[in-house]
Amino acid sequence: MELDSILDFLDSKTILITGATGFLAKIFVEKILRVQPNVKRLYLLVRATDAKSALQRFNKEKIIEERLKELSYDETSTDKSITVAMKDLGIERANKFGWPNTYVFTKALGEMILGHLKGSGKGLSFLSEKVIPVAGDITYENLGIKDSVLIKEMWGNIDVVVNVAATTNFDERYDVALALNTFGAKNVLNFASKCANIKLLLHVSTAYVSGETPGLILETPYQLGEALNGAHGLDINTEKKIIEERLKELSYDETSTNKSITIAMKDLGIERANKFGWPNTYVFTKALGEMLLGHLKGDMPLVILRPTIISSTYKEPFPGWIEGIRTIDSLAVGYGKGQLSCFLGDPESVIDVIPADMVVNAMIATMAAHANQASCEIIYHVGSSVSNPLKYKSIQQSGYNYFSKHPWINKEGKPVIVGEIKVLNSMASFQRYFSLRYLLPLQGLQVVNSALCHALNGTYTNLKRKSKFVLRLVELYRPYLFSKSFYDDMNTEKLRQLVRENEVEADMFYFDPKTIKWDVYFEQTHIPGAVKYVFK
Numbered sequence: 001m002e003l004d005s006i007l008d009f010l011d012s013k014t015i016l017i018t019g020a021t022g023f024l025a026k027i028f029v030e031k032i033l034r035v036q037p038n039v040k041r042l043y044l045l046v047r048a049t050d051a052k053s054a055l056q057r058f059n060k061e062k063i064i065e066e067r068l069k070e071l072s073y074d075e076t077s078t079d080k081s082i083t084v085a086m087k088d089l090g091i092e093r094a095n096k097f098g099w100p101n102t103y104v105f106t107k108a109l110g111e112m113i114l115g116h117l118k119g120s121g122k123g124l125s126f127l128s129e130k131v132i133p134v135a136g137d138i139t140y141e142n143l144g145i146k147d148s149v150l151i152k153e154m155w156g157n158i159d160v161v162v163n164v165a166a167t168t169n170f171d172e173r174y175d176v177a178l179a180l181n182t183f184g185a186k187n188v189l190n191f192a193s194k195c196a197n198i199k200l201l202l203h204v205s206t207a208y209v210s211g212e213t214p215g216l217i218l219e220t221p222y223q224l225g226e227a228l229n230g231a232h233g234l235d236i237n238t239e240k241k242i243i244e245e246r247l248k249e250l251s252y253d254e255t256s257t258n259k260s261i262t263i264a265m266k267d268l269g270i271e272r273a274n275k276f277g278w279p280n281t282y283v284f285t286k287a288l289g290e291m292l293l294g295h296l297k298g299d300m301p302l303v304i305l306r307p308t309i310i311s312s313t314y315k316e317p318f319p320g321w322i323e324g325i326r327t328i329d330s331l332a333v334g335y336g337k338g339q340l341s342c343f344l345g346d347p348e349s350v351i352d353v354i355p356a357d358m359v360v361n362a363m364i365a366t367m368a369a370h371a372n373q374a375s376c377e378i379i380y381h382v383g384s385s386v387s388n389p390l391k392y393k394s395i396q397q398s399g400y401n402y403f404s405k406h407p408w409i410n411k412e413g414k415p416v417i418v419g420e421i422k423v424l425n426s427m428a429s430f431q432r433y434f435s436l437r438y439l440l441p442l443q444g445l446q447v448v449n450s451a452l453c454h455a456l457n458g459t460y461t462n463l464k465r466k467s468k469f470v471l472r473l474v475e476l477y478r479p480y481l482f483s484k485s486f487y488d489d490m491n492t493e494k495l496r497q498l499v500r501e502n503e504v505e506a507d508m509f510y511f512d513p514k515t516i517k518w519d520v521y522f523e524q525t526h527i528p529g530a531v532k533y534v535f536k
Contacts, residue, residue: 002369003368003501024310028363040130042130046133046135143191156197157195161192163204166181168206174272189293189296192300201300203293223295242272246265247265301372301375303370329534332530343422345425346425349483351483355521359382361508383487383489401519426482427482
């Protein structure tokens with residue numbers, strides 16, 4: 001494997017990115033536009049019904065709206081501080097494109113818009129020239145793109161396809177997850193194979209396709225029909241038929257509701273995943289997607305990138321940015337708000353975490369390293385469990401340290417005081433704790449409710465529902481809270497070494513977890529970021 005300049009590779013390239021409004025894709029697009037403005041074009045596939053809807057959805061991600069949203073979440077913000085921040089943003093954006101101040105920059109933009117409206121065709125903004133939102137959906141043939149002229153243009157120009165589209169819900173409806181994560185990957189491959197200048201398909205998967213397999217997990221592909229537990233009969237087309245038959249049964253049931261059908265399809269996903277050795281629907285369908293790609297790729301150069309738990313940005317575009325609540329953040333939110341009475345997990349187990357910007361830098365480096373390598377299929381684990389292991393107890397300690405110094409202010413305006421929290425270090429200890437604290441009181445309430453002629457039905461039903469919800473969540477997250485897996489990153493380390501040979505680009509495309517001091521990262525970057533962007 002050789003690696004020339006990454007920036008040179010990106011120059012004049014046309015790239016299709018699926019799942020373009022997702023967290024990882026946003027960072028990917030921003031990074032490429034910032035470091036290589038000479039990229040030819042980025043097609044961003046957005047789930048929308050038509051081009052107008054795609055553009056509207058894309059426009060929601062614009063810089064000014066994002067910055068105002070950040071400021072609105074900051075409880076220390078005042079009218080004055082927001083004004084200062086927006087002034088600074090104006091200067092920053094003006095300078096980025098060569099103007100000395102906001103006034104002349106916005107005047108120039110106004111002239112460009114007027115010129116465009118008059119039909120001159122001159123002065124289109126940098127973003128409009130480089131970025132094309134495309135209405136589509138990877139669950140359909142040709143990615144659901146209806147514009148025949150646009151699709152031919154894409155097939156003639158695209159150099160690289162980056163598939164980031166996925167549903168990451170652990171207990172997603174099985175029909176939804178199989179359509180997106182499995183057959184969606186196949187549709188992306190088929191689309192890429194029609195691109196005349198295709199140099200690479202980069203598919204972003206997850207390291208957890210290995211399920212609960214303990215020990216060192218190698219960067220190796222899964223073969224079609226290969227079950228984690230060795231069970232026979234894993235066939236992707238059979239799984240599709242099982243879904244179709246179950247949906248048909250449910251449609252004949254007059255008592256079925258949208259809610260009951262959703263629950264049934266979620267249960268079916270977990271059932272099928274468990275049958276073949278996977279803990280949940282998400283990782284099962286992602287594994288099936290990998291199998292299909294490996295089986296059908298032909299001569300297509302294919303890179304499968306398997307990140308572990310993706311956390312907030314380490315440096316870029318700014319430290320601590322995150323969207324949505326992820327595995328470790330749900331614990332931080334609950335703890336900081338005083339809603340957790342205990343932590344579940346082995347304090348000595350290793351939690352494999354990697355910042356989002358490091359994942360993106362690895363993605364870009366793999367593109368440059370493997371483009372035009374016919375018949376290439378290579379797996380990259382992007383994580384930290386081998387290179388810089390992080391123990392679960394370290395996250396717990398960082399949470400305590402941060403919220404002791406920066407307590408969450410509740411709705412009443414009072415600080416939430418956190419303390420050392422009870423740690424349940426096994427499922428047996430959790431079951432004992434849960435029985436004493438919740439199940440026994442629930443049984444007592446059931447008796448009282450019966451004695452009072454069901455006067456407490458609402459209270460009993462609500463508590464029972466919450467108890468079932470907690471048990472389901474615990475079962476979904478259990479494999480990651482008691483993980484015994486370590487993700488070999490030999491291929492990724494070789495790539496890092498190649499990137500280091502170019503000193504300028506080594507600083508630009510950093511993805512070495514050994515540079516992270518975990519306590520500093522969590523207490524000064526990640527938890528403050530979660531508080532700022534995730535806490536409500």
